[in-house]
Amino acid sequence: MTTASPHTTAPDKELTRLLHELSAPGLAFSDQVLAALDEQEAFPADAIRELDAFGLPRYYVPAEHGGALDDFGTIVRLLRAVSRVDLTVAAAHGKTYLGAVSTWIAGEPGQAARLARHIREGAVVSCALTERHHGSDLLAGEVTAQPVAEGNGGWRLTGEKWLINNVTRADQVTVLARTDPAGGPRGFSLFLVDKSRLAPGALNHLPKVPTYGIRGADISGIVFRDAVLPADALIGEPGQGVEIILKALHVTRTGCVGMSLGAGDRALELAARFMTQASSQGRRPAELPCVRREMGEAVAALLLAESLGMVAARSVHALTGEMSVVSAVAKAHVPAQVDGLIARLLQLLGPYGLLDADPHRRFAKLERDHRIIGIFDGSSFVNRNALIEQFPRLARSYRKGRWDEEGLAEATDPRAPLRPFRPQELRLISGTGASVVASLPAAVAQVHDLAGSSASHRLVDLAERLRGATDRLHEAMAAVRFSPRAVPGHAFELAERFELCFAAASALHLWLRGPAVTDEARLRGCLVKALTDLDEPVDEADREDLDALADALLSAPPGTVPSLLDSWEGTTR
Structure with a gap:
């Protein structure tokens, strides 16, 4: 097992170097070892220990509680680095932050300090x-927590939670439970359950659930049998459970982006490696225009x-209310x-993408593993x-041209210092809409102003077309128009289009705030x-710009993928 060293460079770059070293044959992050674990549906314990030795858990703990987390983008980049190598390991290790964030948002200072200490200790x-039986319908939950009158008080937890990541291996579990028999938005509370403080027989773990992807992950369940919790297990106030969870999901959903980006890096790298190899006829697939x-694309x-992910991670600090x-x-x-x-x-790789033989099994495993990321946290x-x-609200703020100018500048400039994350500013509904999109017309006007100097006329035309579509x-x-349980199908198509406009606006804002050397072609x-x-x-x-992107990928050094952010960082990943 490696020994953690002081972090003198960006932690994601240091972790990337370490993972490269640990990818040598026979070591914890080698393709052969990880593929064998996947085939056996075995937990990647050695890889998890290496990440612990590196000190990754410190980045799940906010700086104010003694950890190393002062920029949420750090979590996104660290999870991305691990996910480039293996999504199972990333999902298994990163779950600790997802489990702890509710306490960072709403826990008492003493409760947060205890949890922080435990996480730092492993x-x-x-x-x-x-x-x-209820899936994503949290308001239908049947696990109950009832007040205990005798002794020092507390809560009695009863019921089953199922399809939970890391719940068997976890030392502590954040549990959403019904505390009002009538249920409803104020009928549930959150509890931080320390397994070591429960009486014998108060819980039992359910068998691991076989999954299509991330086969080695601990996806299982837990049953509480009149488990008596101390009063200080409650997170926040009684009845605040759903509200706290929804606010926590605003953060954790953003963290999941890092895992998807890492998977995208890996997919492009594997495909590029295949496309640049000569075929039996002596021609590389990459030479074909269609390829x-x-x-x-x-x-x-x-x-x-990536643009959306960068802006979203910085928005945790800069546009918290949105x-x-x-x-x-x-x-x-x-x-x-x-x-x-x-x-x-996969279409380009054809049958090679699904072959169960090295190196093609790496792409097949990646395809399976990533499917579950879209399900995590909603x-x-x-x-x-x-x-x-x-x-x-979004349509109104866009029509009125209303946005948070200071927050937007901070969210879209990777070089700008970030304000501390203030959980109390999280809102269930955004009062200012979406600043990234509402400010798009102003951003397009800036591109017009740069025409002929820093911006080409082709970029001006593309930006103007984006504005028209938006x-x-x-x-x-x-x-x-809709009622809460009768959302029309075409509204989901509009939501998907809004996501595209948001992502494109993010890329445009990042470019506008970048230095003059930023690559316009990307x-x-x-x-x-x-x-x-x-x-x-x-x-x-x-569309010829897409061919240029392909050329940048196919000519990149092994293990790197072209990034829109390279110009700001000065290096490729």
Whole structure:
């Protein structure tokens, strides 16, 4: 096992170097070892220990509680680094942050301090929300917590939680339970359950559930049998459970983006490696124009997702009150985009993409593993439904040109210092709409001002077409009428289009706030991809930017993928 060293460089870059070293044959992150664990559906315990030794748990603990987390983007980048190598390991290790965040948001100071200490010492935390018969319908939950009158008080927890990541291996579990028999939004509370403090027989773990992807992960269940919890197990106030969880999901859904981006990096790298190998006829597949175009579309899809992911992670700090919108957009769009690019590349690989032989089994495993990321912390359907509920506010703020100028500048400039994350500013509904999209007309006006100097006339034209599509979209959003349980099908199509506009606007804002050397061609590729997916007319000359993206990927050094953010960081990943 490795020994952690002081972090003198960006932690994600240090972790990336470590993972490369640990990918040597026979070591914990080697393709052969991870493939064997996947085949056996075995938990990647050695890989998890290496991440613990590196000190990754410190980044799940906010700095104010003694940890290393002062920028949420760090979590996204660290999970991305691990996911480039193996999604099972990333999902298994990253669950601790997902399990702890409710305490960071609403826990008492002493409760948060204890949990922080346990995590720094290696404790694993899980989050038990779903139940066997209710899926994502949290208000239908049947697990109950009743006040205990005798002794020192506390709560008596009873019932089953199922399909929970890491719940068997976890030392502590955040549990959502019904505390009012009538249920409803104020009928549930959250509890941080320390297994070591429960009486014998108070819980038992259910068998591991076989899964299509991330086969080695601990996906199982837990049954509480009159488990008596101390009074200090309650997170927040009685009846606040659903509200706290919804706010926590605004953060954790954004964290899931890192796993999808890492999977996208891996897919592009594996495909590029295959496409640049000579066939039996001596010609490389990458030399075929149709292959280059498909590869370019896949790169553009990842650049769009990356732009959205970067802005979403910074928005946790800078646009906290808008995270109900930002997180829903990020969680619906990024996994879906990466699923799409994996499917696109799988078509190019043909039967080789699904062969159960090294190296092709790596792509087949990646395809299986990533499917579950879109389900974690709410599926795309759930997130789009949450977005649709805010259509009136989003359309109104766009029409009025209303946005948080200071927060937007901070969210879209990777070099700007971030304000501390203030959980108390999280809202279930955004009061200011979506600043990233509402400010798009102003951003397009800036591009016009740069025409002929820092911006080409082709970029001006693409940006103007994006604005037109966004204008028409918000008119359609404003016209949607629905009741809470009768959302029309076309509203989900509009939500998907809003995600594309948000992602493209993110890329445009990032470019505008970047230095003069920022690569315009990559931005144009993003806009061409977004306009194509929005069914806007795009001519062949515009599509040549996609070929340029393919060339950048196919000529990149092994283990790197072109990034829209390279110009700001000064290096490739």
